[in-house]
Amino acid sequence: MSKPFRGGCACQTVRYEVFGEPVAMVDCQCRQCQRDSGTGHASHMVFAGAEVKVEGEVRTWDLVGDAGTRKRSGFCAICGSPVLLTFPDAPAIFSVRAASLDEPGRYGPQFVTWTASAQPWDCIDPALTRFERMPPGQ
Ligand SMILES: [Zn+2]
Numbered sequence: 001m002s003k004p005f006r007g008g009c010a011c012q013t014v015r016y017e018v019f020g021e022p023v024a025m026v027d028c029q030c031r032q033c034q035r036d037s038g039t040g041h042a043s044h045m046v047f048a049g050a051e052v053k054v055e056g057e058v059r060t061w062d063l064v065g066d067a068g069t070r071k072r073s074g075f076c077a078i079c080g081s082p083v084l085l086t087f088p089d090a091p092a093i094f095s096v097r098a099a100s101l102d103e104p105g106r107y108g109p110q111f112v113t114w115t116a117s118a119q120p121w122d123c124i125d126p127a128l129t130r131f132e133r134m135p136p137g138q
């Protein structure tokens, strides 16, 4: 196994460590990710069944995706940075925001979701596989 993925929020009160390999790295251009990130997309590094350690006070708010998926967004109680995403109906899944990584270069998007709501000023590598909404079966 490679070294753990470490990272945290902007003020570094929230710190996490993930022991495992990501199962997906996704740039999502849905409206929820746009509003939450303050820009054209959010970049999610997704783990399944990984051992996770989180320190610092994480607050959460719940949202429901257009496909009905319940999501729980975790952010720092002090600085408000969005850091984590978990899924109440799929507790094995744990996702971190790419830019929260201590080594953001370990993130490499594999595909793009929700291009249906992409903004013309948000340019993502056109070579990546794109989905108008979510990939089939997700
Ligand atoms: Zn913080």
Ligand SMILES: [Zn+2]
Residues within 6 Å of the ligand: 028, 029, 030, 031, 032, 033, 034, 042, 114
């Ligand atoms: Zn999204």
